Amino acid sequence: MKEGAPGHGCGHNMFGAASLGAAVAIKELIAAGKIKGTVRFYGTPAEEDREGKVWMAKAGLFDDVDICFDWHPAAENKANIQSSQAVTHYMIEFKGKSAHAAADPWNGRSALDGAELFNVGINFLREHVKPSVRIHYVYKAAGNVPNVIPDTASVWLWIRDSKRTGVADVEKRMMDIAKGAGMMAGVQSKVTIISGLYEILVNETGAKAMQSNMDAIGPITYTKEEIDFGNNIMKEYGKEQLGIDGHIFPLEATRPDPDGGSTDVGDISWIVPEVGLTATTAPAKSPWHSWVVVACGGMSIGHKGLLFASKSLATTMCDMFENEQLRKDIRAEFEKRRGTERWKAILPDVMPPIE
Ligand SMILES: [Zn+2]
Structure with missing residues (x-):
């Protein structure tokens, strides 16, 4: 050694x-x-x-x-x-429009708002999933400085359950939440599957x-x-x-x-x-x-x-x-x-x- x-x-x-x-x-x-x-x-x-x-x-x-x-x-x-546990890893990306956060915020569309609303939705979803489900996330991008409305933001999310079919059920709800969050913030949202694993x-x-x-x-x-x-x-x-x-x-x-x-x-x-x-x-x-x-x-x-x-x-x-x-x-x-x-x-x- x-x-x-x-x-x-x-x-x-x-x-x-x-x-x-x-x-x-x-x-x-x-x-x-x-x-x-x-x-x-x-x-x-x-x-x-x-x-x-x-x-x-x-x-x-x-x-x-x-x-x-x-x-x-x-x-x-x-x-x-x-x-x-079966698991799938996702990247959820939001694309908006940057603007001066004090001078003309009405011209901006915050990608970070999209990401935050997405996670609010995910956290409300927790009440309605089976006890075997685990959902965890981190922010991969959330803007650079407070005085610029962020035009990009992204969330790295994992969904786990005892079976792959269970992951697929939660995935469907998550896709809708991503879409809904993007609409609320007036930004584009895109979900990409990075990888996933089967249960043993x-x-x-x-x-x-x-x-x-x-x-x-x-x-x-x-x-x-x-x-x-x-x-x-x-x-x-x-x-x-x-x-x-x-x-x-x-x-x-x-x-x-x-x-x-x-x-x-x-x-x-x-x-x-x-x-x-x-x-x-x-x-x-x-x-x-x-x-x-x-x-x-x-x-x-x-x-x-x-x-x-x-x-x-x-x-x-x-x-x-x-x-x-x-x-x-x-x-x-x-x-x-x-x-x-x-x-x-x-x-x-x-x-x-x-x-
Ligand atoms: Zn190990």
Whole structure:
């Protein structure tokens, strides 16, 4: 490990090493003639904002895969059985006419008025959406100086729900609100879809296979130093000190509405059955996207979780290579859950934005 190297508040610095470890183990088994098949390791960049996997999926990179495996750092060891939220990102742009705000404001049409009225409408809409819906926004442009009526303004808005169909319902209302806000302010309004993600299509058969391997590997144990470190950093952060939870949770039932948050793994799970896990890389009840996760992910606490993930992935992959019936059952469940709906990338028709 490089001294002073960057970590990641969501533990993404550990993704590659654990997944590559599993892929190399399988490659060696194939090379030794112990299992037959192909293993492919995917490096998938830009998960947090640009949805790298969606661009890769759009290019067809997952089309010939039988089963896809993934993992995510967490404060708990769990086989993946919960879904995630579908989300769409929008840019709402308003175009008006600038004028001197004191000398002749009647000649101006404020794009900022349009943006503000839009958000007033969005905030009134909140009363009438389902509890599973989340709507959040920021102003990307809101004028430059108070004495010039802004001729451009824009709002970056995200709509999430448990299912893509739920996002589509709210989207329709949002489109009307954008139109209405533009009319009220006497400006033009335009809604552009930037990108979007699908909810995860859960696969219980795959999750059960993962669970049995996690159980066989057994819980992660920690030294006194590691537990002290975890407790101290939680204390520093102002959170309860509960040690580190290395035990393996039993397989849960899939909740109808997932916890808040979205992932580009969702899109992959509509193309190919997805099997995965979370592994403990941080203290119990860690505040995610925080320094606690960064610090623990760069030391032995994180490394133990990484190794546990790697072993769980590799052993479950072995099962898939060896057990044709298991592969068939996973596929059958996937087809049943997917039904007639087919994945389509929610992306503009352009090349990936590689800055
Ligand atoms: Zn993450």
